[in-house]
Amino acid sequence: MSFKDIIGQDRAWTILQNAIKNGSVAHAYLFFGPEGVGKRFTAITFAKALNCLKEKGDSCDECDSCRKIEGANHPDVVVISPEGNHIKIEQMRKLQRIVSFKAYEGRRKVVILDGVDVMTDEAANSFLKTLEEPPDETVLILMCINIHTLLPTIISRCQGIRFNLLPVESIRDILIKKRGVRIEEARLAASLCKGRLGKAIDIDIKTTLNNREEVFTILSDPLPEGVSSIFSKAEIWAKDKDSDKVDDLLDHLSNLCRDIAILKCSGNQDLITNIDMIDGLRSLSERLSFHEVQSMFQTVQNTRRSLKRNANLHLSLEVMMMRLSDEMGYL
Ligand SMILES: [Zn+2]
Structure with missing residues (x-):
C-alpha cells in the first residue's frame, strides 16, 4: 500500500510525503483523531516510505524492507500499544532501550506509540525525556484519540497531524471496491460506522x-x-x-x-x-x-x-x- 491508498486523509499523507521528499522529516509526529480512520495504517505506510529500498518518498510494498515492515518483523520498526488499559513505565524503558541503538537495517528507526492518551503519569514523564533529547535518525509516531488529555509538553514537542472522520461515500466505495461487499450492505455499513472505516470493516x-x-x-x-x-x-x-x-x-x-x-x-x-x-x-x-x-x-x-x-x-x-x-x- 502506498500513500495514495490512504483514503480520505490526503492532507496527512501529503505532509508526510513532502517531508520525506524535502528531507525535513520531524523527530516526532502526533497523529490524533477518532478511532478507525487510518492513523495506524498511515504510520506503517510512513515507516515503509522512510525505509523503502525502491521508491523515494513512498512505499513499494515489494522490497525486502517494505515486506518486513508489513509482516511486523523489521528490526527498526517497532509498535508499542497499551498493555491492558495503559501504556506503562516498563514499556517506556523498553522504548528508551530501542532508541538508544542505531538502525540495524533501515535508514530510520521508527517507533509507533499507539495510545499516548492512556499513558500512566509515570510513563508520560519518562517518555518526556526521550522527546526532549530525540535520538538521531529515529522517528517517533505518537497516536491518540483525545489530544486534550496529553501533557502540553508532549504536544509542543511533536508535529501534530489531525485525522478526520471519513465521508460516508468514501467508506461505501472502499467496502465495495476493495472488500467486495454488496452495494446495499456497503451503504448500510458506511452509514452506521459514522465515518470510521475500521468500524465499517468490523461490522x-x-x-x-x-x-x-x-x-x-x-x-x-x-x-x-x-x-x-x-x-x-x-x-x-x-x-x-x-x-x-x-x-x-x-x-x-x-x-x-x-x-x-x-x-x-x-x-x-x-x-x-x-x-x-x-x-x-x-x-x-x-x-x-x-x-x-x-x-x-x-x-x-x-x-x-x-x-x-x-x-x-x-x-x-x-x-x-x-x-x-x-x-x-x-x-
Ligand atoms: Zn519498498
Whole structure:
C-alpha cells in the first residue's frame, strides 16, 4: 500500500510525503483523531516510505524492507500499544532501550506509540525525556484519540497531524471496491460506522440487520402482548452479556429516530441511513409529530449516558422502552 491508498486523509499523507521528499522529516509526529480512520495504517505506510529500498518518498510494498515492515518483523520498526488499559513505565524503558541503538537495517528507526492518551503519569514523564533529547535518525509516531488529555509538553514537542472522520461515500466505495461487499450492505455499513472505516470493516452485516429488525419492532409494534412485552424484551437484552450488542441496538434506535426526523423535516432520501426500510419509516413519520420524534431521540441518548455512568442495564432498558412507548402514544 502506498500513500495514495490512504483514503480520505490526503492532507496527512501529503505532509508526510513532502517531508520525506524535502528531507525535513520531524523527530516526532502526533497523529490524533477518532478511532478507525487510518492513523495506524498511515504510520506503517510512513515507516515503509522512510525505509523503502525502491521508491523515494513512498512505499513499494515489494522490497525486502517494505515486506518486513508489513509482516511486523523489521528490526527498526517497532509498535508499542497499551498493555491492558495503559501504556506503562516498563514499556517506556523498553522504548528508551530501542532508541538508544542505531538502525540495524533501515535508514530510520521508527517507533509507533499507539495510545499516548492512556499513558500512566509515570510513563508520560519518562517518555518526556526521550522527546526532549530525540535520538538521531529515529522517528517517533505518537497516536491518540483525545489530544486534550496529553501533557502540553508532549504536544509542543511533536508535529501534530489531525485525522478526520471519513465521508460516508468514501467508506461505501472502499467496502465495495476493495472488500467486495454488496452495494446495499456497503451503504448500510458506511452509514452506521459514522465515518470510521475500521468500524465499517468490523461490522457483521447479518447480525446488525437482525439487531435492527428487533429494534424496529420496538418502534412499530412495541406492545404485542401489552406492557409485559417491554419487560420481557428488556430482560432478554439485559441478559445478553455482549455489551457491543446493546451499543448496536442503541445505535439503531438513534439512527431510526434520526431517519424519521429527516423524513418529517425534508424528506431528503439521500440523508436516510436505513434507506431499505423507507416504507416502514415513512409510515412512522406520518404517525408521529416532530416533537415526539425529538423526545424519542433524547430518550435514547439519555439511556446511553446513564449506561456510561454504570446505571443498571436491565432497569435502564425497561425505562427507555416504557418512555418510547409513551412518547409514541402506545401507552
Ligand atoms: Zn519498498
